[in-house]
Structures are given as structure tokens and as C-alpha cells.
Amino acid sequence: SYKLTQPPSVSVSPGQTASITCSGDELGDRYVCWYQQKPGQSPVLVIYQDRKRPSGIPERISGSNSGNTATLTISGTQAMDEADYYCQAWDNLQAWDSTTVIFGGGTKLTVL
Amino acid sequence: EVQLVESGGGLVQPGGSLRLSCAASGFTFGTYWMSWVRQAPGKGLEWVANIKQDGSERYYVDSVRGRFTISRDNAKNSLVLQMNSLRAEDTAVYYCAREGSLGGQRFFDYWGQGTLVTVSS
Numbered sequence: 001s002y003k004l005t006q007p008p009s010v011s012v013s014p015g016q017t018a019s020i021t022c023s024g025d026e027l028g029d030r031y032v033c034w035y036q037q038k039p040g041q042s043p044v045l046v047i048y049q050d051r052k053r054p055s056g057i058p059e060r061i062s063g064s065n066s067g068n069t070a071t072l073t074i075s076g077t078q079a080m081d082e083a084d085y086y087c088q089a090w091d092n093l094q095a096w097d098s099t100t101v102i103f104g105g106g107t108k109l110t111v112l
Numbered sequence: 113e114v115q116l117v118e119s120g121g122g123l124v125q126p127g128g129s130l131r132l133s134c135a136a137s138g139f140t141f142g143t144y145w146m147s148w149v150r151q152a153p154g155k156g157l158e159w160v161a162n163i164k165q166d167g168s169e170r171y172y173v174d175s176v177r178g179r180f181t182i183s184r185d186n187a188k189n190s191l192v193l194q195m196n197s198l199r200a201e202d203t204a205v206y207y208c209a210r211e212g213s214l215g216g217q218r219f220f221d222y223w224g225q226g227t228l229v230t231v232s233s
Contacts, residue, residue: 035157035220042224043157043207045219045221048212048219084156086156088157088219090218101159105156
């Protein structure tokens with residue numbers, strides 16, 4: 001079955017840029033979403049369709065997807081960005097016809 | 113305002129059953145795919161099951177297929193997960209999530225607060 005791989009942890013200094021990767025075989029051929037989850041809270045969608053932001057998500061959060069790697073980038077990282085981040089894709093290449101969901105293992109972002 | 117409110121979690125013995133419910137409001141429930149996603153204590157997210165708008169298609173992760181059943185009642189704006197033959201590894205917070213869609217992609221755009229299921233003797 002298809003698998004998404006994320007680094008367990010990423011650290012960044014306040015004001016710097018954080019990059020969180022998500023790897024999978026030919027991942028660039030699929031749409032990727034990203035979710036932010038803070039301790040004790042439900043996940044929040046921050047990126048869909050590789051690079052689009054839902055309403056209310058700040059512009060400093062961006063996404064890209066090419067080849068075997070999708071990347072979530074947070075520019076000017078703030079303390080409030082400290083959270084777990086999960087990438088997500090569908091098992092089929094045709095997202096509209098996909099049936100099952102795959103999550104990456106999650107990355108804990110620490111703002112030092 | 114979109115709201116998803118789960119209920120029904122609790123402590124159950126291995127081999128037992130539990131029925132989770134999700135009450136939806138603030139949107140036209142019958143026009144969206146819906147999913148259950150779980151998170152074991154200290155672990156990552158795991159998709160469990162989803163159901164098409166009219167209930168005609170249902171899909172499950174391999175580990176729960178044959179034990180769990182997802183269903184919906186569009187007249188009551190309600191999503192249900194019937195869980196049978198529960199195992200210790202089913203212990204998790206269970207989230208109800210709406211599958212939004214744009215440009216050919218579905219994604220989880222709204223999540224409930226979650227309900228904790230603990231399977232233990």
C-alpha cells in the first residue's frame with residue numbers, strides 16, 4: 001500500500017523559515033494536504049491541493065509538491081506555529097475518485 | 113457555522129462493542145462525503161472509514177474492515193460508527209471529519225472535537 005514518510009521532528013528559531021517534508025513514490029502525481037494539530041486540539045487544514053490555503057490561514061504558510069516530495073514551508077515562524085503537522089494524500093491518483101486516505105506519520109515542529 | 117459533535121466514547125472491554133455518533137450542523141450534510149479518523153494516545157492520525165453522500169459507497173482501513181460499520185442518516189444530519197469486536201489497539205480519540213472538495217480533490221476541512229474510546233479489561 002502507498003506510504004507517506006515525514007521526519008519525526010523539525011526545529012526552527014523564531015523568525016526563520018521551517019520546512020517540513022513528506023515523501024512518497026511519485027507523490028508529485030497526487031494532490032497533497034497538510035494539517036496542523038496543536039496539543040489537545042483537533043487537526044486544522046492548512047494546505048490543500050498542494051499549495052492552496054483555506055480562508056484564515058496566514059500567507060506565511062505555503063506548500064509545494066514535485067517529484068517524490070511535498071514540502072510545507074512556514075516563513076517567519078512564530079511561537080504559535082509550534083505544533084504537529086501531518087501530510088495527507090489519497091490512495092488513487094484520481095483524487096476525485098479515491099476511496100481511502102493516507103496520512104504521513106506527522107512532524108513535531110519546535111520553535112526554539 | 114459548521115459544527116461536528118461526536119459522542120458515544122468510553123471504556124469497553126476487549127471483544128465488546130461501542131457506537132459512536134457525530135451530529136452535524138451548519139451545512140447541508142447530505143452533500144458531503146464524511147469520514148472517521150482516529151488518533152491513538154501519543155500517535156499520529158489514522159483514517160478509519162468514509163461514506164459517500166447517499167451512503168451507497170463505504171470504505172474502511174484494512175485493520176477495521178469486517179468489525180466496524182460506518183453509516184449515516186441524512187434526515188437527522190447524523191454520522192455513526194458501529195464498532196464491534198474491539199481490540200486494545202482500537203484505543204484512540206475518534207474524530208468525525210467532513211470531506212470538502214475543490215478542483216477535483218477531497219480533503220478534511222472540518223473536524224469534530226473527538227471522542228475517546230478506551231479498550232481495556
